[in-house]
Amino acid sequence: MYLYNEYDKQLLQERVAQFQDQTTRFLDGRLSESEFLPLRLQNGLYIQRLAPMLRINIPYGMLSTTQLRRLADISDRFDKGYGHISTRQNIQLNWPKLEDVPAILGELAEVEMHAIQASGSCIRNITSDQFAGVATDEIEDPRPYCELIRQWSTFHPEFSFLPRKFKIAVNGAASDRAAVQFHDIGIELIKHEGQVACRIFVGGGLGRTPMVGEEIHPALPPQHLLTYLEAILRVYNLHGRRDNKYKARIKILVKATGLESFKRQVEHEWENYLKDGPSTLTDEDITWAKSFFGAPNYETQHDPSVVQQIESQRAAHRAFDLWLQRNVKEHKHANYAIVNLSLKPTGVAPGDVTSAQMRAIADIADKYSFGEVRTTHEQNMVLADVQRSNLFTLWQSLKELGLATPNIGYITDLISCPGGDYCSLANAKSIPVATAIQQRFDDIDYLHDIGDVDLNISGCMNACGHHHIGHIGILGVDKKGEEFFQICLGGDSGKDAKVAKILGPSFKAEEIPEVIEQILNQYVATRIEGERFIETVNRTGTDPFKEAVYGKKAA
Numbered sequence: 001m002y003l004y005n006e007y008d009k010q011l012l013q014e015r016v017a018q019f020q021d022q023t024t025r026f027l028d029g030r031l032s033e034s035e036f037l038p039l040r041l042q043n044g045l046y047i048q049r050l051a052p053m054l055r056i057n058i059p060y061g062m063l064s065t066t067q068l069r070r071l072a073d074i075s076d077r078f079d080k081g082y083g084h085i086s087t088r089q090n091i092q093l094n095w096p097k098l099e100d101v102p103a104i105l106g107e108l109a110e111v112e113m114h115a116i117q118a119s120g121s122c123i124r125n126i127t128s129d130q131f132a133g134v135a136t137d138e139i140e141d142p143r144p145y146c147e148l149i150r151q152w153s154t155f156h157p158e159f160s161f162l163p164r165k166f167k168i169a170v171n172g173a174a175s176d177r178a179a180v181q182f183h184d185i186g187i188e189l190i191k192h193e194g195q196v197a198c199r200i201f202v203g204g205g206l207g208r209t210p211m212v213g214e215e216i217h218p219a220l221p222p223q224h225l226l227t228y229l230e231a232i233l234r235v236y237n238l239h240g241r242r243d244n245k246y247k248a249r250i251k252i253l254v255k256a257t258g259l260e261s262f263k264r265q266v267e268h269e270w271e272n273y274l275k276d277g278p279s280t281l282t283d284e285d286i287t288w289a290k291s292f293f294g295a296p297n298y299e300t301q302h303d304p305s306v307v308q309q310i311e312s313q314r315a316a317h318r319a320f321d322l323w324l325q326r327n328v329k330e331h332k333h334a335n336y337a338i339v340n341l342s343l344k345p346t347g348v349a350p351g352d353v354t355s356a357q358m359r360a361i362a363d364i365a366d367k368y369s370f371g372e373v374r375t376t377h378e379q380n381m382v383l384a385d386v387q388r389s390n391l392f393t394l395w396q397s398l399k400e401l402g403l404a405t406p407n408i409g410y411i412t413d414l415i416s417c418p419g420g421d422y423c424s425l426a427n428a429k430s431i432p433v434a435t436a437i438q439q440r441f442d443d444i445d446y447l448h449d450i451g452d453v454d455l456n457i458s459g460c461m462n463a464c465g466h467h468h469i470g471h472i473g474i475l476g477v478d479k480k481g482e483e484f485f486q487i488c489l490g491g492d493s494g495k496d497a498k499v500a501k502i503l504g505p506s507f508k509a510e511e512i513p514e515v516i517e518q519i520l521n522q523y524v525a526t527r528i529e530g531e532r533f534i535e536t537v538n539r540t541g542t543d544p545f546k547e548a549v550y551g552k553k554a555a
Contacts, residue, residue: 001062001372002147002292004112011155012109015116019043020102027099042122042160044115045101049424054093054101055118056108060128060146060170061089061375061382065362068373070111072358078104083358085343085351087415087466088167089127089375090118094422116154121162123153123233127169129177130376131338133293134384136330140189140196142172144289145225152226152279159233163240164248166233167205179377181213181497182206182469184250185232192219202232202262203254206463210499211251214259216266222286224270226279231270235262296370296385298333306335306389313392320395322406322444328391337388339369341381341398342405342413346438349431350416351379360401368394379415380408410447411455411516412438415466419459419476420483426459428476428483433457433512440513450520453533454493469493471534472519473500474512485512489519489545490537501542504550515549522548 004012019039026036040046044055056071063071075083075093078100083091096104108114117124126146133141149168153159159166171178172189180186186201197219204213220228236250239257254262314321329338341361344350353361361381365373368390369383376382381403386394398404407413414437417423419430434457441447456470467473469491477484484506491500507515520533522545527536537545 001064001143002059008112009109012112012114015043015114016102016105016109019105023098023102038120038161040101041120042117043101043105044118045098046119047424048094048422049420049426050422051095052098052101053422054096054104054115055086056091056093056113056115057118057125058089058091058113058375059150060126060132060143061130061377062143063373063375064111065365065371065373067111067113068358068362068365070107070113072355072362074104074107075355075358081356082352082354084349084418085353085375085379085381087377087379087417087464088125089130089377090125091375092418094418119165121164121166122160123156123162123166123168126150126153127167127178127183127377129171129173130374130382131177131329131384132172133295134331134333134336134338135173135175135177136332137174138172138332139174139191140172141290141293142170142178142187142189143293144286145172145187145189145198145222146170147292148226148281148285148289149229152229158230158237162233162237163242164245164250166236166250168229176494176497179466179469179493179497180204182210182466182493183213185229186213187225190219196222198222198225198228200228200232203251203259204497205249205251206466206468207249208246208461209249209251210463210468211255212497212499213251214254216259216263223281223283224275226281227274227277228266228270230279231266231274234269234274235265239265295333298385299335299387302335303389310388310391317392319399319404319406320392322448323395323404324391326406326408326410327404331385333385335388337386337391339383339386339391339394339398340376340408341383341403342407343380343403344407344413344438345402345405346412346442347435348402349418350414350434353381357401357403360397361403364394364397378413380413406444407447409452409454411450411453411472411520412441412447414438414455414457415470416457417459417464419457419465423459423464425462426476427461427478428459428485428509430457430459430465430474430476433474433476433485433509436509436513437516440517450523451532453520454491455516456491466493467491468499469497470500471537472516477506479506483509485509487512487515487519487549489542490534492534503542503546518548519545 188199200217201213374382420426458465458467473488488500
C-alpha cells in the first residue's frame with residue numbers, strides 16, 4: 001500500500017492544526033454554524049440524529065494492521081468501542097464528541113490516515129475492487145491508478161467546492177466488483193490493442209434519481225487519465241446546477257445535456273487546454289505508483305499434500321466446508337486464497353466491527369496475511385493473501401471472533417445503511433429490518449438452496465444502502481409519520497448494470513420478512529436448473545413476483 005513521505009505527513013499535521021483552530025473558534029462562538037459547516041464536512045464530520053459522526057477514509061479499502069489497531073484504540077477512547085464499515089469502504093464512528101474530533105484526526109495522522117474530503121461537495125474517497133492485485137480474473141491492478149487519482153484530487157483547488165459530492169471508482173477485473181457504472185465517474189481498466197487502456201463512464205449514481213453511467217471514452221491511454229478526468233470535472237463545475245441540491249449531481253447534467261453534447265464539451269476542454277499538460281502521467285509516474293503495490297513474499301514451493309489435508313478437514317467439519325464454499329475465493333497464486341470476513345452474523349448491525357474484533361483481525365492479518373486488511377463496499381472485510389495450508393487454523397480463530405458466518409453472497413449478507421437509529425436524514429430504521437430478515441433466514445441449508453442474492457436496504461432516498469442496485473432492494477419511506485418500506489427487484493451493480501424496478505405499494509416493517517419469503521418462494525417455483533435469482537428475475541420480469549406478493553389483481 002502507499003506509504004506517506006515527509007511532505008504527506010507535514011500536510012496532514014498542518015490540516016489537523018487548522019481544524020483544531022476552526023473547531024475552537026466554532027465552540028467559542030467566533031464561527032457561525034453556516035461558516036463551520038463546510039469546514040467540518042471536508043474533514044469528514046456530520047451532525048447526526050443523536051451525535052456527531054466521523055467518516056474516516058480508507059483509500060481503495062486498504063488498511064495496515066497498525067492503522068486498524070489505531071482505529072480500535074480511537075473507538076475505545078473517543079467513541080463506544082466499535083466502528084461501522086460503509087459502502088465506500090470507509091469506516092465511521094457514530095458517537096465522537098465534537099470537541100474531540102481534532103484529537104482523533106491527530107491520532108489518525110500519526111498512522112497515515114485522515115478524514116479529508118470524506119464528505120462535502122468535493123471528490124470523495126476513491127473506491128475499487130476489494131480483490132485488487134489477487135483476483136484470478138484481473139486484467140490490471142487498479143490500485144496504482146486509484147492512488148494517482150487520490151493524490152491528484154486531494155485539495156485540488158478547482159474541485160474543493162463542486163456543485164455536489166463526487167464519487168470515482170476504478171475496476172481492473174473481468175467482473176465488476178466496484179460498481180463503476182453507478183459512480184459520477186467510473187473507470188474500467190481494459191486491454192486495447194494489447195495495451196492497458198481506461199474505459200470511462202460518466203453520469204452514474206443512485207439517490208433520488210438513480211442512473212446507469214454512460215460510456216464517454218472507450219479506451220483512453222493511461223497517461224491521459226488525470227487530464228481527461230479534469231476536463232469532465234471542469235465541465236461539471238461550470239455547468240452543474242447549484243440552485244437545487246437534488247439536481248446538482250453530474251448525472252443530472254449529463255441527462256439534461258445529452259451524452260454527445262456533454263462529450264463534445266469535455267473533448268473541447270481536454271483537447272484545447274489540458275491534453276499533454278502538467279497532469280499528464282509519464283511512464284515513470286505510473287511505474288512509481290505501481291511500486292507501492294508489488295506482490296508480497298509469497299511461498300512458491302508447492303506442497304501437494306495441502307489439497308488432501310484440506311479435503312480431510314472439510315469432510316470432518318461441515319461448518320469449515322460451508323465456510324470454504326462461501327467465504328473463501330480463488331487467488332491468482334495457487335498456494336494462497338482470498339478470505340472474506342463476514343460482518344453479518346445474525347443480530348449484529350451490518351458492517352459493525354468492535355474494537356476487540358479490530359485488534360484480533362490485526363493480529364490474525366499479521367500472522368496469516370502479510371499485515372494487510374481490506375474493507376469492501378458490501379460492508380465486510382478481507383484477508384487477501386492467506387496461505388491455503390493455514391485456512392483451517394484461521395477458520396477456527398475467526399469462528400471464535402464471530403467473523404466466520406458462511407454467508408458471503410447470501411441474502412443474510414445484506415447491505416444496510418445505519419438508518420433512523422443514527423441518521424437525521426432517514427425516513428425509517430434500517431437495522432431492525434435487516435435483523436428481522438437475518439433471523440427469518442438463519443438456516444444455512446435454505447440459504448445454500450437459494451444461492452446468491454444481493455439484498456440492500458436504505459433508510460431514505462439518499463440510497464446509502466444502495467437499494468437501487470440490489471437484486472432485492474428495500475427503501476424506507478415516511479407515510480404521515482409512520483415508517484413503511486418499499487420493495488424493488490432486479491437491480492445489478494456488475495457489468496450488466498441495472499436499476500431495480502419498484503414492485504408495488506409499501507409494507508410495514510413487520511411484514512418485510514414475509515414479503516421477502518414470498519419473493520424467494522416465487523424464485524424457487526420458477527427457476528430453471530442452475531439459474532441464479534437475478535437471472536430468473538431478468539428472464540421472467542417482475543410481474544410473477546408482484547403477483548406472488550400482492551395477488552393477481554396487482555399484476
